[in-house]
Amino acid sequence: MTTPEEHLKASYKEISDLKAALDEHAIVAITDPRGKITYVNDKFCAISKYSREELLGQDHRIVNSGYHPKEFIREIWTTIGRGKVWKGEIKNKARDGSFYWVDTTIVPFLDAQGKPRQYVAIRADITERKRAEAAAALLAAIVKSSDDAIVGKDLQGVVTSWNAGAESLFGFTAGEMVGQPITRLIPPDRQQEETEILGRIRRGDSVRHFETLRLHKDGKLLHISVTVSPIKDSAGRIIGASKVARDITERMQAQQKIQQFNNELEQRVAERTAQLESANKELEAFSYSVSHDLRAPLRAVDGFSQAVLEDYAPQLPEGCRDYLRTIRNGAQKMGALIDDLLTFSRLSRLPLSKSAVDTGKLVRRILGELNFQMQGRQIDIRIADLPPCQADPALLKQVWINLLSNALKYTSKRDAAVVEVGCTREKEQNVYFVRDNGTGFDMQYAHKLFGVFQRLHRAEDYEGTGVGLAIVQRVIHRHGGRVWAESEVGHGATFHFTLEGETKS
């Protein structure tokens, strides 16, 4: 038998062991009936970051976070003041200003009169749980407010969650869909897609931005882009899938529209090209015919006039012979005109084939070919440094021939003719020029200078067909360059044209 003393001792030991166990597990504080703290255990000090000395004698306002309304605090006191146990979650503030949450049970210890003599508060730290709950609530709010349809499903493809975005996208309410197979949304001819998606999910893979068709509640087809990812439980097991779907109907329609526009545009380009090609063909046929058929009668006019002159000259009066010569001149002039026109049309038609051209060499060679225009004349030809350029050599040659032979022609009445050829540089472009001290022209007619058949001089003064400068302009324009002229009557003329310099590559 144990003595009462021993019994008491044993009981005391039991209590103090229990208290030690409690201290080990919980945050414990004891206050007196007026709320003054009379005891805190180590865990209380640790979580509140106050020392025991700082806490004892204070009341619980020392850890008040200000988070809870006054009524909440009052309700605690009312409850425990009546001797009842209070349970709840409280947010407290530690000494360093950080907050912590405690799950709290306050037990009033009553005296013999049934009045609380002290309050024992036992708390557990639930800060982590609260944080997780807040994060989860935030995520839930995001899901809830998302315009995208966010749907959860299990590995059998049964819908487990259905947000407002899903309601508005698919037309089904959460009530209609949760617990239903997701295949309800899939058109009959695409049912196998779900099997494939679930297969990938089970292997732990995601399906990203998969563009497909799904059914709206009203039976309409929706273009959607869907991303499906596995959902894992805390142990890492795949337990389902989350599916985020977005309506891309508008985008698809826009794409289709763009495609349609493109097709129409291509169609139109093809039509225009065909028209152009046919116009070009007609033009070719036309010039061919001009080349062939227009010259034949001229040969007859010229040839038979000459035949008359040869065979019947003695019988003809002198005036008649002159007329025949005039007829021949006319025919030959028209022949030259036809040739120039054909050249002009050919230069406009032929495709450009550009290469690097040694301008200096070209100009010297042409001057050699134009030697017949210089015979018996005193001409000072000055050729400056001429940089190379990028151009179609055959077409460019025609430009230089026309400009140089013009310079020689319009200086033919000068005793001392001067022809200068040079080049200046202007914004990545070569500006070539041919300057002469010849007859020049009146600047008020400068706009007519480059027109076909436009002449600023009388035929008896200077021969010409009025096509040469038109050719120059056409060729330079086709090269993307500019051409212009300056002159003063009686003081010569300068013709400029631009061409891109040799490309460095």
Add this chain to the structure above:
Amino acid sequence: MKESSVVEILLVEDNPQDLELTQRALKKANLAIHLHIARDGEEALQFVFCQGPYTWRRIEDTPKVILLDLKLPKVDGMEVLARIKSDPRTKTIPVVMLTSSKEQNDVVESYKLGVNSYIVKPVNFERFAAAVQHLGMYWLLHNQPPKMEE
């Protein structure tokens, strides 16, 4: 031997004025003695290949030169040229294009088909006559044709 078997120049020309002018030029140079004239491409081919009205000819009696216009009724000059140059019996006959066309395409195409010379008819008669006479002289008198295999 018939008179026509010694044809030296076959002139293929449809335009009567050009024809007369060409003949006039050849005559002046005494080159028109053994001249035969075909007025279209079909007749030219019949002559060369001894068909139609020319079955009495022998294909080996080739002319010394053919002066061929490009633009011809029925069969055009380019095809006449192609047929002559693709037949082993006739491909050694010198063919000279005598045409109004300065088109590069025509020149290039003719040379591809094996033309021996390409002359653009000038409007100026003196130059036209000179061209015809020069080429007549060249092909009839100066050029040495290959001996045809028997």
